Amino acid sequence: MLKVFVGKNKIKEAEEIRWESMSIEELTSLSSTPSLFGGAQTFLLVGALGSDRQDEFLKLPGVLTESPHTFIFEEEKLLKAPTVALEKAGAKIEVEKKAASTGKERGFDPFDPFGLTFALAARDKKKLWLALTYALAGGEKPEAIAGLLHWKVRDLLGSGSSTYSPPDLRHMSRELVYLYHDSHRGIGELHLLLEKYILSL
Numbered sequence: 001m002l003k004v005f006v007g008k009n010k011i012k013e014a015e016e017i018r019w020e021s022m023s024i025e026e027l028t029s030l031s032s033t034p035s036l037f038g039g040a041q042t043f044l045l046v047g048a049l050g051s052d053r054q055d056e057f058l059k060l061p062g063v064l065t066e067s068p069h070t071f072i073f074e075e076e077k078l079l080k081a082p083t084v085a086l087e088k089a090g091a092k093i094e095v096e097k098k099a100a101s102t103g104k105e106r107g108f109d110p111f112d113p114f115g116l117t118f119a120l121a122a123r124d125k126k127k128l129w130l131a132l133t134y135a136l137a138g139g140e141k142p143e144a145i146a147g148l149l150h151w152k153v154r155d156l157l158g159s160g161s162s163t164y165s166p167p168d169l170r171h172m173s174r175e176l177v178y179l180y181h182d183s184h185r186g187i188g189e190l191h192l193l194l195e196k197y198i199l200s201l
Contacts, residue, residue, distance in 0.1 A: 002064040004049070004073045004086055007096035014044035014072055024056050031060075031067035042070040049075050049082055058082055061089030081186030116145070117152040123163040129198050142190035143180065149194075150176040 019027070035041045048057050057073075064071045078086075078093070086093060116135060119127035135145050150173060157169040164172070179197055183190035 001070045002061055002091040004091050004093045006075050006078045014042040016044045019045045019048045027060060028063055031064055031069060040068050044072045044074060046074045049073050058085050061086055061091050065090040079186040113148055116148060120149060120152050121156060125201055132194060132198055136191055142194055146176055146180050146194060
């Protein structure tokens, strides 16, 4: 059996596997080897699917789902592409739902969309990054932020800008659209892509 827990605390009733030093062949062998005292065992792999060995581990689900033992992958987050692959292999995926943060409990002011768009128009990278940070901490969805930035770029393209040339603005418009679609293709999480994009301006 194969289970994937996303955003959950460590499972205590399982034997944690130090997968960093194990080969795929060793894990495959473990999945089909009876335990010393008989009966099924539960093994835990923490952070394996989020590591640079992700592609290797995504070759295992078909084997692990057929195992008499239970294998649990515990991850802080899981992108769409590996989620689809795991679901197709029959893995049981559980995602811990967290209440959306308003940011107020951490001392953040309410999100000011005008501050975000003003910083973009002024080409003030520092203020733009801070505005993004505050927006995300305040619970704003990355999709809404990307949409707001794209709207402002199109607005500047139509009304004219003293800080960006028309080719720059057209390029920015395309890049923001690409970021949105890249996040849905599992290339990266949108809030991280937005941060990287802002820091590259």
